[in-house]
Amino acid sequence: MPTQQEVFGGGLAVVTGAGSGLGAGLARHLAGNLGMTVIAADVDESAVRAIAAEEHGRGGRVVAHVVDVRDPDAMVRLARQVRDEFGPVRLLINNAGVEQVGYLWDVPPERWRRVVDINISGVFHGIRAFLPAMIEDEQRSHVLAIASVGAVTTLPLQAPYVMSKHAVLGMVECLHQEIAQVGADVSVAAVLPGPVASNIFSAAGGVESGDVAAAEEHRQAMLAMLEQAISADEAAATIVEQAAQGEFYIVTHPETVHAAMAARADQLTHRRAPAPHRSRFGRRD
Ligand SMILES: NC(=O)c1ccc[n+]([C@@H]2O[C@H](COP(=O)([O-])OP(=O)(O)OC[C@H]3O[C@@H](n4cnc5c(N)ncnc54)[C@H](O)[C@@H]3O)[C@@H](O)[C@H]2O)c1
Numbered sequence: 001m002p003t004q005q006e007v008f009g010g011g012l013a014v015v016t017g018a019g020s021g022l023g024a025g026l027a028r029h030l031a032g033n034l035g036m037t038v039i040a041a042d043v044d045e046s047a048v049r050a051i052a053a054e055e056h057g058r059g060g061r062v063v064a065h066v067v068d069v070r071d072p073d074a075m076v077r078l079a080r081q082v083r084d085e086f087g088p089v090r091l092l093i094n095n096a097g098v099e100q101v102g103y104l105w106d107v108p109p110e111r112w113r114r115v116v117d118i119n120i121s122g123v124f125h126g127i128r129a130f131l132p133a134m135i136e137d138e139q140r141s142h143v144l145a146i147a148s149v150g151a152v153t154t155l156p157l158q159a160p161y162v163m164s165k166h167a168v169l170g171m172v173e174c175l176h177q178e179i180a181q182v183g184a185d186v187s188v189a190a191v192l193p194g195p196v197a198s199n200i201f202s203a204a205g206g207v208e209s210g211d212v213a214a215a216e217e218h219r220q221a222m223l224a225m226l227e228q229a230i231s232a233d234e235a236a237a238t239i240v241e242q243a244a245q246g247e248f249y250i251v252t253h254p255e256t257v258h259a260a261m262a263a264r265a266d267q268l269t270h271r272r273a274p275a276p277h278r279s280r281f282g283r284r285d
Pocket of ligand 1: 016017018019020021022023041042043044047067068069070095096097098118122146147148149192193194195196197198199200201203229
């Protein structure tokens with residue numbers, strides 16, 4: 001099996017949502033441990049500049065770029081600028097994503113759109129901006145999309161998010177087939193993390209009317225679960241290791257994610273309606 005260093009070492013990576021949580025962990029790992037030049041793209045300018053400065057202090061090369069993955073033209077401009085300044089991209093990680101809590105019928109339409117535009121369209125915009133040149137490149141390149149264990153299961157009070165991660169997984173499975181069809185040397189993978197320490201639930205959208213208490217109680221339960229999560233740095237190292245080994249379904253919590261996959265396969269095979277949810281992670285297990 002090739003090592004991370006052999007596959008990615010010294011190359012160029014682009015990570016969206018690199019200002020916090022998993023994206024920041026990925027940027028640190030790729031730059032600090034693998035000597036990659038990392039384009040850290042985020043809508044939060046101060047956060048992404050802080051990650052770049054922190055890594056610079058350790059001798060790693062992280063270049064901050066302010067970009068909103070919701071903007072297809074901005075993503076195309078980013079791809080052109082990166083290619084002109086740094087050359088071909090070896091690893092693209094479509095990571096930016098947001099959460100939403102609350103019963104589906106209480107979710108304000110603008111919050112629904114925020115999830116769809118960032119979590120689904122943002123991944124599409126990254127693929128659309130970067131893939132054409134990666135397909136043309138002579139060197140092998142890699143595209144990861146950060147989905148979630150939520151891509152293979154369902155749970156109440158997070159419907160927009162779960163829906164978006166099912167969409168990302170479907171999109172990336174299709175992309176994998178398309179890349180095989182055109183015979184390009186691009187490795188495509190879907191990442192299904194379990195709980196990773198991050199700001200995702202403090203930044204999650206809430207609801208303003210309806211059952212606000214249920215939404216906020218769910219947010220608190222998820223924040224409590226994340227207290228027992230693995231670190232972003234640990235998750236990043238596991239993810240990149242599996243990417244180097246050519247896995248398509250990349251997981252950070254193999255036992256629980258495989259159990260969720262098996263449960264979903266069984267549910268569909270037997271055409272069973274979704275059972276009441278019971279978390280496999282953290283305190284509520
Ligand atoms: N933390 C977890 O437990 C967990 C589990 C499974 C999957 N994930 C996925 O991991 C990814 C990263 O999430 P995280 O947990 O690190 O969250 P986080 O909130 O800590 O970080 C998300 C980053 O994305 C950035 N971002 C938000 N909207 C953006 C936009 N429009 N354009 C560019 N950047 C934008 C934010 O500024 C932030 O820096 C997401 O796709 C999330 O769904 C997280």
